[in-house]
Amino acid sequence: MTGTGGSQQFDSRLLDSARQLIQRLFGDRIPLAHVHSYGCQGNVSDGEKISGLLAQMGYGFTADPGRADLVIYNTCAIREHAEEKLFGNVGALKHAKRRNPDMVIGLCGCMMQQPAVAEKIKKSYPYVDLVFGTHALQNLPQNLCELLQGRQQGKKRVFDTDEQKNIIYEGIPTRREGSLKAWVPIMYGCDNFCSYCVVPLVRGREVSRQPADVLREIEQLVGQGYRDITLLGQNVNSYGKGLAEPCDFADLLQRICQIPGDFWIRFMTSHPKDITHKLIDTIAQNDKLCNHIHLPVQSGCDRVLREMNRHYDVEKYLSIVDYARQKIPAVSFTSDIIVGFPGEQYEEFLQTVDLIKKVRYDSLFTFIFSPRPGTRAAKMEDPVPAKEKSRWFGQLLEVQRQVGRQRYGELVGQTVRVLCEGPGKTGPGYMSGRDEHNMVVDFIGDSTLCGHFVTVEVDRVASWALVGHRVD
Numbered sequence: 001m002t003g004t005g006g007s008q009q010f011d012s013r014l015l016d017s018a019r020q021l022i023q024r025l026f027g028d029r030i031p032l033a034h035v036h037s038y039g040c041q042g043n044v045s046d047g048e049k050i051s052g053l054l055a056q057m058g059y060g061f062t063a064d065p066g067r068a069d070l071v072i073y074n075t076c077a078i079r080e081h082a083e084e085k086l087f088g089n090v091g092a093l094k095h096a097k098r099r100n101p102d103m104v105i106g107l108c109g110c111m112m113q114q115p116a117v118a119e120k121i122k123k124s125y126p127y128v129d130l131v132f133g134t135h136a137l138q139n140l141p142q143n144l145c146e147l148l149q150g151r152q153q154g155k156k157r158v159f160d161t162d163e164q165k166n167i168i169y170e171g172i173p174t175r176r177e178g179s180l181k182a183w184v185p186i187m188y189g190c191d192n193f194c195s196y197c198v199v200p201l202v203r204g205r206e207v208s209r210q211p212a213d214v215l216r217e218i219e220q221l222v223g224q225g226y227r228d229i230t231l232l233g234q235n236v237n238s239y240g241k242g243l244a245e246p247c248d249f250a251d252l253l254q255r256i257c258q259i260p261g262d263f264w265i266r267f268m269t270s271h272p273k274d275i276t277h278k279l280i281d282t283i284a285q286n287d288k289l290c291n292h293i294h295l296p297v298q299s300g301c302d303r304v305l306r307e308m309n310r311h312y313d314v315e316k317y318l319s320i321v322d323y324a325r326q327k328i329p330a331v332s333f334t335s336d337i338i339v340g341f342p343g344e345q346y347e348e349f350l351q352t353v354d355l356i357k358k359v360r361y362d363s364l365f366t367f368i369f370s371p372r373p374g375t376r377a378a379k380m381e382d383p384v385p386a387k388e389k390s391r392w393f394g395q396l397l398e399v400q401r402q403v404g405r406q407r408y409g410e411l412v413g414q415t416v417r418v419l420c421e422g423p424g425k426t427g428p429g430y431m432s433g434r435d436e437h438n439m440v441v442d443f444i445g446d447s448t449l450c451g452h453f454v455t456v457e458v459d460r461v462a463s464w465a466l467v468g469h470r471v472d
Ligand code: SF4
Pocket: 190, 191, 192, 193, 194, 197, 198, 199, 200, 234, 235, 271
């Protein structure tokens, strides 16, 4: 079912009873929570809501899981190695729990929405107390209370991994990780069913937030001093489907740009099948929209793209890149690429290498294919040995390294606008920030510049950043 845009206000009264219970249990001591999110920015954003709920319930925070009264790992199901890492980290908590039997260990996020994983936790990780899926984040106060109260009556565990309800909860408190950069989800879930991807299975069907709710959140962020705001969605280009009020992604951006203040808007991820000329024109017309498009191509071979169920071909992809370059000469592209999709031949892989040279990406997120249970690609024949895929992977990284170095080299002598974030790695007397293309730029300056936009002329390219001096 496509999302209806249905939203509900989070009932903050639930936090009051949770706060009272925590106070009763811990007395004068502030209990400590450790929250860690694996995977994508969407997960990081969910993690900020989990921390926001816990802060309202009276928890403080610690970076050391061994010292925490409550540990929550917000999991990712996109790649196999993220799972392995998680189970390693959960295993390590067993000893901490032996030292402190009152510790609560919670797991949530995409992996918990996979029935086989939830079952594995139930059977093989008895010291995990709380498990909740992607559709149950808003239930954290009740679930935690149920667990803490239940312990006194001998009940040990709470599992909340129901199927998706396609409801967006507005007003969940958020404890953001930074004071300049903020993540703002504009939609949840995905309708695309790319053959390798588990997201539609664990995050459910696509549903968009109401434009007014997005605008209100961004107005508040700008008022609080946030200057670099990234809109999040699995496919932001299909934002607005099912909303009562017609508003596509370009319309939403146009409305966001009317908010007064000096700030940048970024967005991810753009699916190439849904990107429109209207969207590119909107980016071209608005200074607040960064001239950077993350446009995951995944493969440069039409046959592989069909097998991936991506619904575009290389010609269409390149026509988007050409149009954007005509309209926005300063535009930069980044992308995701999967190497060694089942059945991919070396000649087909070389077509991806060719595409990288044509588009000249600033940077790439590259992955060797990792089969995900429940997806179509996991059942496909995959005859190419892992060692061979690793060789292709190394070849691709080398090509991108050369392309990236050329791209950065072209910036020497040019001026870029940078949001100053903190000290730079270049040495004492250098500050650092990112430009609109998300490139790290170090420049001579001091800490009074933090939170301000500065104009920098690029002098040289270092391995960690562009390095320059201020000209504003
Ligand atoms: S667009 Fe494709 S790759 Fe992206 S989340 Fe949806 S199914 Fe996964």
